[in-house]
Amino acid sequence: MFWADRIAKEIQETKAAKEATAEKPLIIRDEKTLSGRVHIGSMRGVAIHGLESELLASYGIPNTYFYELNDFDDFDTVPGYLDQEKFKEHLGKPLHKVPSPEAGFDNYAEYFGAEFIAVHQKAGFTPVYYRTHKDLYAAGKMDECIRLALTKAADVRRIYKEVSGSVKAEGWLPxxxxxxxxxxxxxxxxxxxxxxxxxxxxxxxxxxxxxxxxxxxxxxxxxxxxxHWKVDWAAKWVAMQVKVEGGGKDHSTKGGSRDVANHIAREIFNYEPPFDIPYEFFLVGGKKMSSSKGRGSSAHDMSELFPPALFRFLLVSKEYGQQIDVDPEGDSVPRLYDAYDDCAEKVRQGIADDFTRMFELSQLPENQADAGAPWQMRFSQVAFIVQMPHLVLATEAAAVKGAPLTEEELTLLEERARYAKFWLGAYAPERYKYELQNTLPEGFEFTDAQKKAISLLRAFVEAGTHTGDEFHARLHELKSEVPIEPKELFTAIYRLFLNRDSGPKAGWFLSVLPQDFLLARLSEVQ
Ligand SMILES: [Zn+2]
Structure with missing residues (x-):
């Protein structure tokens, strides 16, 4: 069973879910402090809670997914991308009292919140938003818990000490x-x-x-x-009547903040803590870095790399206990597209397993009912073609597919081409950037075996045009016919045409090069 269904079924068995009605729906909650540009890691919570909310609704459990835009925490650091002098005077104020970096937003938190919300929408998640200051504290919804926490301050201090080992001075108030x-x-x-x-x-x-x-x-x-935040966390469960709320696994250790908040909820507020989903990190290039550093690590930057369904696939395909790791400047972008296409392939083959469910739930909710799995050209092939001015993408895609593309497939192809161009321009490593060579590579000496292979390949090309599969088969034959080691053979081809040691799949690559160009280059090696 797909992990999200497994969790949803566990939630379905809880007392709170069984008691949920249209008038008193099950409350699911997540939140983010808007202290600056939001890191992609925070999208994991958005997606996990959003998906569980959708699944529970599909099982007939009335529920509401609330997302708290925290604008009441204090402004504790001026992010590196903002004017230090201009913002320094606001350090220590609640975030809703700090001015917006740009005109058009009520305050600092609203400015960064708007960018983050747009990313939720791209992935198809539409929680009910509320603000910490206006909707909770200023509205008086936290007052009952504040009174309890202050009246029982000695118990709060005892819980901090017993659960987390943190000793607060006598008289300290939460x-x-x-x-x-x-x-x-x-x-x-x-x-x-x-x-x-x-x-x-x-x-x-x-x-x-x-x-x-x-x-x-x-x-x-x-x-x-x-x-104080661990008490604040528990108090919000009470104020919002939260029954389902996960958190990053860094909070979920024994003696960690979740543990403290659970004790406070039970012992101070007499409230049973919500169902927990302790989820793993979302790393960027292997690092859990802050969004102020590292290109591509913000939720917004990461969302720009993928069309909606791919972005959602990135967020929901991995089980919550597994790390997600994406390096926009490495291979992980093409690899994610490949994983998505592999999933689509399984759907087309009618394999009913977790992958099919994963693919279905990766589509935006409004598209899930009739989610087909149209054929798509591999991202790395699209990324190659868009760099070749002599090639028409739709023509090459039809050649790879072996049939004309449907209207939907053409639309997806154009979309993928836009994302490929963006990635190539903004992040892609050098090895994905290609330029056809009009002269022999300087300083490269072809071996006798390479010369013989190229000569045989030229004869093959002179005999007529060939498909990618035919080129592939011929290259395979050449290995024993010459004989030549595969690496030596492929190096010769990539050096000759691209002046590098690697490239796209050789058979397909040769099939998309114009016949005249192929012959001219192959003839130069003597
Ligand atoms: Zn003061």
Missing amino acids: VTVICESCGKIRTTSTSDFDGETVAYACNQNPDDTRSCGHTGRIAPWKGNAKL
Whole structure:
């Protein structure tokens, strides 16, 4: 069974799912703090929760998928791609109080949120969005939990110590408040909850953030205060009545933040924690890097590399416990297209297994009902053809397919060509970039065996035009006929035409070169 169905069936068996009704649907939740350009890693949560929501709905379980755009965490670092001087003064403020880097957005969080939401939409995920400040804290929805956490602060401190080993000072409270003088939230420390207000001092100076020294008392309700994040996490489950919420596996270790939040939910808020899906990382080029570094590591950059179905395939095809790793500057882009095409091939052959289900669920929801699996030319072939000015893509694709392309196949081909050109221009390694050579490569000496092979190949070309398969078969014969080692043979061909040691599949490659050009080049080797 496909992993997402297996999880959905487990959720279906929970008490919460069985009790869900149209009026009180099962609540699924995920969130992201909008502290800058969002890393592709955060799309894993978007996709896993989104897919489970879709599957549960298809099983008849009424559910709502909420996505929290966290605009209430503090602005703790100015990302490298922003003007340091301009944004430094805002360090320590809640994100919704930091100005947008560009005009047209209410604040910093909305600006980065809009870019991230567009990526969700491309992959076909459409959660119900809400904002941490406006919809939770300022709306008073967290007040009940804030009161409980403050009243039972000693128990919160005990749980931190027992579960994670983190020791909080006597009198420490699980809230920070917004300084009434400077508007920062990262700089305050709180003490002495009297039932309605807490005392605070603006006296913390983490990293480059500066406090103003103000002291006072404030009622921690309606957005004046924010819970410390592990308590905040548990409180959100209560406020939103969350029943399903996964998290990155880095949070899910024993004694980790999820463990602490689970204890707080049960012991402080008397709430059963949601069904967990501890998922693996999404790496970029083997690294779990921040989105401020590394080209291609943001959700937006990664989404530009793939059409919607391919992008969704990237996000949902791997089981949640397996790492995803994509290097836009390596082979993983062509490899992902190949994996998708292999899946499509299995669908066309009528093989009903996980791959068929994977392919179906990789289509945008509105296309799943009649998801065929049209034939597509391999990405590496498309990427080669678009670099050859003498070739017409649709003609070559029909030759590879062995039949004319349908209208749908032609549309997909044009789409793939656009993505291939983008990848070649923005990320592709040199070995995918080809230029046909009009002269013999300088300094390259052909061996006697290579010369003999080329001479026999020339005779074959002189006899008429050939398909890729016919060229492939002839090259195979040449290995024993000359005789010549395969590597030596292929090096000669790629050197002669492309001045490099490797290239596209040799038989197919020779079949797409113009006859005159082939003969001219082959004749030059004597
Ligand atoms: Zn202050």
